[in-house]
Structure formats: structure tokens, C-alpha cells
Amino acid sequence: MAGILSHYYRREPLRRRTPAAYDAPFALFQMKMPARGSLLGIEHLDAKEIMGLLGLARRMNPLKARPLLRGKRIVLLFYEASTRTRSSFEFAAKSLGAMTTLVQSSGSSIEKGESVLDTGYTLRAVGADCIVMRHPSAGAPHLMAQHLDIPVINAGDGMHEHPSQALLDAFTILKHKKSFKGLQATIIGDILHSRVARSACHLLTKFGVKLTLCGPPEFVPDVAATLAPGLRVTRHLEDALRGTDVIMLLRVQKERLAGQKIRLQDYIARYQMTTARLKLAKRDAIVMHPGPIIRGLELTAEVADGPQSVIVDEVHNGVPTRMAILARALGKAK
Amino acid sequence: MLIAASKTSEKATLLIKGGHLIDPSAKINAPMDILLRDGRVAEVALPNKTRGSADEKFDARGLIVAPGFIDLHVHLREPGQSYKETIATGTAAAAAGGFTSVCTMPNTAPVVDTAEWVHWLRNPERAAVVNVFPIAAATRGSRGGTLTDFSALQRAGAVAVTDDGKPILDDDVMRMALRLGAELNLPVVQHAEDTRLTENCSMHAGPTSFRLGLRAMPAAAEAAIVDRDVTLAQQIRESRLHVAHLSTADALKAVRRGKRTKARVTCEVTPHHFTLIDENVGEYDTNFKMNPPLRSATDREAIVVALSDGTVDAIATDHAPHAAHEKQVEFERASFGITGLETALALAITKLHREHKIPLTRIVELFTAGPARVFDLPGRGSLARGSFADVTIFDPKKRWTFEAAKSQSLSHNTPFEGWQFTGKVVATIVGGKIVHQIG
Numbered sequence: 021m022a023g024i025l026s027h028y029y030r031r032e033p034l035r036r037r038t039p040a041a042y043d044a045p046f047a048l049f050q051m052k053m054p055a056r057g058s059l060l061g062i063e064h065l066d067a068k069e070i071m072g073l074l075g076l077a078r079r080m081n082p083l084k085a086r087p088l089l090r091g092k093r094i095v096l097l098f099y100e101a102s103t104r105t106r107s108s109f110e111f112a113a114k115s116l117g118a119m120t121t122l123v124q125s126s127g128s129s130i131e132k133g134e135s136v137l138d139t140g141y142t143l144r145a146v147g148a149d150c151i152v153m154r155h156p157s158a159g160a161p162h163l164m165a166q167h168l169d170i171p172v173i174n175a176g177d178g179m180h181e182h183p184s185q186a187l188l189d190a191f192t193i194l195k196h197k198k199s200f201k202g203l204q205a206t207i208i209g210d211i212l213h214s215r216v217a218r219s220a221c222h223l224l225t226k227f228g229v230k231l232t233l234c235g236p237p238e239f240v241p242d243v244a245a246t247l248a249p250g251l252r253v254t255r256h257l258e259d260a261l262r263g264t265d266v267i268m269l270l271r272v273q274k275e276r277l278a279g280q281k282i283r284l285q286d287y288i289a290r291y292q293m294t295t296a297r298l299k300l301a302k303r304d305a306i307v308m309h310p311g312p313i314i315r316g317l318e319l320t321a322e323v324a325d326g327p328q329s330v331i332v333d334e335v336h337n338g339v340p341t342r343m344a345i346l347a348r349a350l351g352k353a354k
Numbered sequence: 355m356l357i358a359a360s361k362t363s364e365k366a367t368l369l370i371k372g373g374h375l376i377d378p379s380a381k382i383n384a385p386m387d388i389l390l391r392d393g394r395v396a397e398v399a400l401p402n403k404t405r406g407s408a409d410e411k412f413d414a415r416g417l418i419v420a421p422g423f424i425d426l427h428v429h430l431r432e433p434g435q436s437y438k439e440t441i442a443t444g445t446a447a448a449a450a451g452g453f454t455s456v457c458t459m460p461n462t463a464p465v466v467d468t469a470e471w472v473h474w475l476r477n478p479e480r481a482a483v484v485n486v487f488p489i490a491a492a493t494r495g496s497r498g499g500t501l502t503d504f505s506a507l508q509r510a511g512a513v514a515v516t517d518d519g520k521p522i523l524d525d526d527v528m529r530m531a532l533r534l535g536a537e538l539n540l541p542v543v544q545h546a547e548d549t550r551l552t553e554n555c556s557m558h559a560g561p562t563s564f565r566l567g568l569r570a571m572p573a574a575a576e577a578a579i580v581d582r583d584v585t586l587a588q589q590i591r592e593s594r595l596h597v598a599h600l601s602t603a604d605a606l607k608a609v610r611r612g613k614r615t616k617a618r619v620t621c622e623v624t625p626h627h628f629t630l631i632d633e634n635v636g637e638y639d640t641n642f643k644m645n646p647p648l649r650s651a652t653d654r655e656a657i658v659v660a661l662s663d664g665t666v667d668a669i670a671t672d673h674a675p676h677a678a679h680e681k682q683v684e685f686e687r688a689s690f691g692i693t694g695l696e697t698a699l700a701l702a703i704t705k706l707h708r709e710h711k712i713p714l715t716r717i718v719e720l721f722t723a724g725p726a727r728v729f730d731l732p733g734r735g736s737l738a739r740g741s742f743a744d745v746t747i748f749d750p751k752k753r754w755t756f757e758a759a760k761s762q763s764l765s766h767n768t769p770f771e772g773w774q775f776t777g778k779v780v781a782t783i784v785g786g787k788i789v790h791q792i793g
Contacts, residue, residue, distance in 0.1 A: 063565075135679070135682075135683055136683065136684060137682055155684070157685065157686045158566055158567040158568050158685065158686065159566065159568075159638030159684060159685045159686075162638050163638065163683070163684060167682075177567070178567050178686070179567030179568070180566060180568075215567060218565075243559075243561055243564045244564060246564065247564060247565055
């Protein structure tokens, strides 16, 4: 297991953030380690690990895949709705020869009140080798990973992280731009409620991308700038777009607007991506969106279908990226 | 090692010899011997100068002897939730932590909102090892609507009223509670949280909650309620407001404002709020989830200053035991609260005394005379002659490691597992009887 992939096999404890209050004389309480190969978030990965995964993804061909994971059982445990993530994880697993089964909250014991951990123990007992998990509550995959001895892949947890999306986005950026070096990127929209944005912030800043977050304070609170080093927050779209190479749009999550004092019409007027506004960015800037897109809200149909849009390409890149994630999870990253 | 409680100390007189007495209520900080007789303090004298004889002696050389500690805020979970804790196990944990008196919160199942339940809590059949002072609900079922019968609750033995776990939000209800409390000289304890700002929130609003993607409680949700309550307390003559588990710098400002105008406003602070901050939640560790939540470093600093300068009246644990299955779940679904009785003194000595240089006399005051004043517990919190023979003896230099598995509490939900402390309780004496002693 030499070469660039050897670091996948390092077994490291989940790093705990700044133990400021743990200064001597206190001992650190050891938290149980997630099984190696787990992917809980981008925050605790280093740039080398990310480049390793992206390199692996480039070598994955869904149409001509090798059965690296033959006989492996992968459970897709989805507590929340999903189209893209679920289907691409499923195709990725099957392309590598693994068996998959889908467990959703409705139609399973979850409906009867089974806890996350008990569901995890059950799936392990059934013979799962890996759990791909989406959950509406932040940190749920961490809970699972801390108690199971099989790798857990976070397929989106609440408002926290969506690491496979950030990786496929990075994969897509590198298809259109030579490298991350000197790049300028802008994320526009509801950063507060977005796990995609949090993962993207961690990933891009690790490579020194100059990243700007743009939106109204209800969506982009000032505290967002503390998420990673070198982040900038602005309320002005013109300011955010000037000179940018990558524009990432986020869906306006209407279901999360309850209680927020923000009017959809105002948002559209100030932040909707239109052909005219797109001209403020670099001429070769790409437009990204994790989907599902709502035409006429965060972007116009012209932008979504325009020459600078790579939105469909992102979805397409989801499969090889997730093949790489699964191969790494099950120790077959060759 | 524990000696079986009380068996060895049924004798009526006990002489505590050779210790260093810290009794802030009597302004004593000197080597003293203490003779306890028939559940009361019979003599406090210079070393070897006690006149009465004793059946039993306690060698307190090298140890601090203090009035029995009082905890104004514990959840002993009875009636109704004995799978988390019972009065027997909770008071055993209290004894192990040096507390000779605990004030129990009424948010049980059912809520303690009648005189009958107050009597039930005080019944000897509950097998309490230390004194239990019930705090009764301020409104029926703690639903925040109709006030309970304060007078009947007080006659039954309630020392205060509160809807703890929930705030009394309605201005008129809070005003009426303070007014009725003023007539009866009964403190109203407020869990200050504007729940309109904290719905579905599980930690303090700041960089950590943003990083973890958790809905979060702004500091203002606490400060706003404390501010309003202090204003009400200023308006209502003789009313007594006690702010429970105060956690933010802004809430402290409101308390200071009240104290300056001589309103009868008091407050307590928990050991976890002067020790930990929001960052310590780490990767969704539910043993760091409580309400009020761990706050910012700035708030913690302000709390330490307020503990030192006298703004804070008492250290209270907010001991909140929960079963493992209530904590080993998604962070947002996990129950709020941590245990605290057995780590309180150790944290106070390790953090406040050794790190922040707050004198031991002040720390003892925060565990004794301070809380006794807040709820008017006569004969408690002092070792003056005639006081109750409740004594806490501790070694301020003893180093030890906390292990939740060895806790007396039924539950082990603590963020302090494996922490190395300085300062340990050596013996706890309630009514002249040794109820806890380490070998």
C-alpha cells in the first residue's frame, strides 16, 4: 500500500477542536475512533488526502469499472430525501461490484422508533461492510462511526457537512481549471443552512482558494467568516463576483425560511444569478449548483442552461467521485 | 474507599481535631477544633482547647474544615424518573461531593406543584443521606399559567418556587409570582431563557455552532429575561429574585444593576460554566450539552470575575442525571444536562483557586454562607455555636482522577471523565454523623 494512497490507511483519532479549556492539568478524554476509511467531513481531512481521493476518482470509470468491491455489502441508510446522492452512491457501489441495499426511515424499523445506534448495530449484524448515511441531524454519522467498527460515509448530515458533494465539486473545478492555485471562488445564497457550503468552504480554503461568501445576513451571518481561514463575507453581489473564477449557487431552502425575516422577491432582486450579472465575473467563470435547482429563484433558466453552467457535469462527476470514496472506505483504493 | 454511611458514627458527640477552619459567615480562617453534640455545633475552640468530651474524634490534620456545603440546584429525578436518579443515589452523590444540603428542582414527573409532593420528597422513606430542601413549582404543572399555592408549599417545607427547565415567560405571571413571593418572603427562582429565541436549539450561538451546523441559542435569550426580571424585582418591594445557572456576561450586567439598587436579586453559577466553553462540544459530544449551554470564552471570563468580586452568590451544580440511552443519540435529540455533585469542589479548587487565584475562603463562602443566604436556611452554611452539625472536610491539595464509573450517581453523563483534579472531599458530616469518608 505504498504511494499516494498510503495515507488512507493511517488510523487517526477524530481530531478534537482547540482544546482550549483542556489546558493542564486536565487529561483529554479519548473519543472512540471511527473505522478507517470513514468519511465524516472535509474539515478534518488534509489537502494531501483530498488530492489522493480526487486522483483516484479520475481513474474511476463507471462504464469500464473493475469489480474491486465484489462481495461487499454497502447499506445506503437514508433518513432524508435524496435523488442525486443516493442514486450516484448506488451506481458507484454497483459499478465496483458491491451489493447495495437501501434503508429509509419510512418502511423500516426507524418508523417504529429504533434509535440511530440500534439501526447501525442491526445493519452491522446483517453483514454490512460500510454504511452510507444521510440524516437530518448534524453529527448523526459521527455518532454512528464512534460506535461501529465499519466505515461510515456521511452523505449529508443536517446543516453540517456533505463531503462527497464537496469532493465532486472539486473534481469538477479541476476539470475546468488547471489547478486551485490562484483561483477565486464565490458561494452565493443560504450558507447558514447549507451543508454543501460548509464542506466547500473547508475544501477550497485548504488549497488557498480565495473564497467569498455572499448573501443577506439571514443567510450569511458574520460568524460564517470564522468557519475557515481566509474566508470573506460580503452582502454585495457585484463585489462578490468581480474577478471570480468559480460561482457556486445554493438552493433557497424554502422549507427553512419559516421564521426568517426574508422575502423571496427581495432575494431574487438582489442575488439571483442572471446573464447580466454573470458578466461581472471572469469571462471563463463556471457556474455550479449542487442541485436541486429552482429556476427563476436563485438563478435564471438562461444561466442554468448557459455555456458557463457545469451543473449537469457536477452530477455526472458524482459517480466516479463516490466510487473513489467507497474504494477508499473498503480498503480497495488501488 | 467508602465507609458504610453512618454505621460507624451513631455516637452523639464528635470532635473534629487539628483541622483548619474556614467559616466565612463567622469570618474565621484559622486552626480550630470543633465539637459536635446532638446534631448541633457545641463548641468552636482553639486547638486542644475544647472543654467538652467526645465519644469519637476525627483527625483533620492538614485538612480544611468548613460548614456543610449547600447546593441550590439539583435534579434528583424523583418522583417519576428513578431510572435516571433517586433521592437515595442522588444524595449519596451529594455526600461524596461534600454537600450536606441539596435543593431539589420540581421538574419531575409529576411536577412538584402541591404540598403533598413536597411532603413526599421530605419523607424519610426516600432514604436521603443529606438534607433535602424541595423547591416547588411556581405555576401549576410548570406550564407558566396559574400560580401554585405558594403559602401551602412553603408550610410543607418548600424553600423557593421555580418552573426550572422552563422560564416563567409571561410578564404578568412573573410579576404575580414575585409579588406573592414578597408577601411570604419566598424566593422566586428563574430559569432565564427566552424560549421564543431558542426553539430546537441545542448549543450556544457562536463559531462552534456554525461550524457544527447546529441551531443555536443566542446569549441574548438569557440576558433579556434576566433584565426583565431584575426590573420587576426593583419595582416590587421586598420581592426576592434568584437567577438560576447564570451563564452570560450580559445577564451578569443585569444582576449587578439590581444589586446596586438594593433589589433582592441573587444568582448562582455552575462549575461547568466557569470551566468549559462552547468549543469543548468538540465533535458532537452530548456530555457537553446542557441548558443553559456552554458559552463563549468571554462569558466564562466574566463569570470568573463575578465569582471573585461577589456578584455571584453561590456555586450550584445543576446536577442533571440522564440515562445512557438519552445521551447516546443525535446531538439535537440528546437530553440537556450533566451530573455535577461529585466534581464541583474539585473544579472550584482546580480552576478558581489554583488557576484564577480566588482565595479558598471565597470558594468556601460560595458553597456555604452564600447559598444559605439566598434561600434563608437558618443554622446552615455556618459553624457558629448552635448551628446544625453539618460539616464538610476536604483536602485542598489532594490530586485525583475522576472516574464516572465510580460515581455514586445512577447516571454517568459527565464531561469530566478522566480529568485530573486537585482538591478532594475527605469527609461529609450531616447532623453530627459522618455520611461519607474516604479511607
